[in-house]
Amino acid sequence: MNKRIITISREFGSGGHSIGKAVAERLGIGFYDQALIEKIAAETGFSEEFIKEASEYSNAKNRFLFNIVVNRSLNDRNEPTPADTIFFAQSKVISELAEKESCVIVGRCSDYILRDRKDCLNVFICSDTEDRARRILKRYGNTDKPIQKRIEDKDTRRRIYYSHYTDRPWGIAQNYDLCLNSGSLGEEVCVNTIVSMFKSSYDISR
């Protein structure tokens, strides 16, 4: 099956953003990370900052939105939280994007949202703690919180958010087509591997 879409899920500090960006540039296709947040903001009316925060730590306690997305029917006994509203909007935005164009989408449970499509290459990028710490400090600098604690907190938030909305564990090889360790392999090998896997399934002369 030809691949048209690449979804990239990633650990904080693993370089998933820059790997995704380089892949999109090499393939000459769209790249959606910040641009996705702008689209979701336009769809929901929430600020971009709020979307970034709420989407990494859902306080929603119910399965309301999951039911909307999966069953396409409203359950009027439950009220959606803002995080649910955002997830619903991002599901819509991501599904429309995938329908419209070949692109790279970073994060936001895009692998799960597009799980019924056969034309997605779902990639997970991870790395060891030392390598992630180096990358985080270089990109965001130091804060009062020790780097190890920042990594653990962010991992916990992403894990909770992902499993809340997808009902499956985060970072398990079985959820993806391809998982790459950017720390041991290096970012360039990761980019090359994704690009050649995508090209081998897809006539790039669109």
Add this chain to the structure above:
Amino acid sequence: MNKRIITISREFGSGGHSIGKAVAERLGIGFYDQALIEKIAAETGFSEEFIKEASEYSNAKNRFLFNIVVNRSLNDRNEPTPADTIFFAQSKVISELAEKESCVIVGRCSDYILRDRKDCLNVFICSDTEDRARRILKRYGNTDKPIQKRIEDKDTRRRIYYSHYTDRPWGIAQNYDLCLNSGSLGEEVCVNTIVSMFKSSYDISR
């Protein structure tokens, strides 16, 4: 860092054995799966059949062997089980192999046993249940036990064995350099990806 060794961990029925074999053939290097069991049998005096069984379901309740391997000191308050003795022998056999030659090693916690080497490419092969069932039925045929139950039982045994001896969860992307889904990608793409990743790090003209 040049890679000399490829370890392949795999889900039952994911095609990890045949992918590993094809990779070794393409690279012209040794392939250790059954041959590893023969070496462990020679080392321990246990039968090959017993080694296969015991090594997928350790009944050992203590951390004796883990202490031997990690601390290099005997703890005489605990007695090793046969599974411990086998694990100890396979650690020795695998470490010696890695020292001696460039090769592909399938299973037997080889990724963990060789974790301190920088010249290993650690690969995990997984697949969806339907694809695994198809492969298992083709290779081993039907039994009285439903195929779904056979897959679950084998996964449970490998998970318990791996986490008992390595103290880390099985099938988590973070443990490997590369994880590939043979069901969605196909075996040939898996072979090509491993071969080119290995070649890109290693001057093959040994």
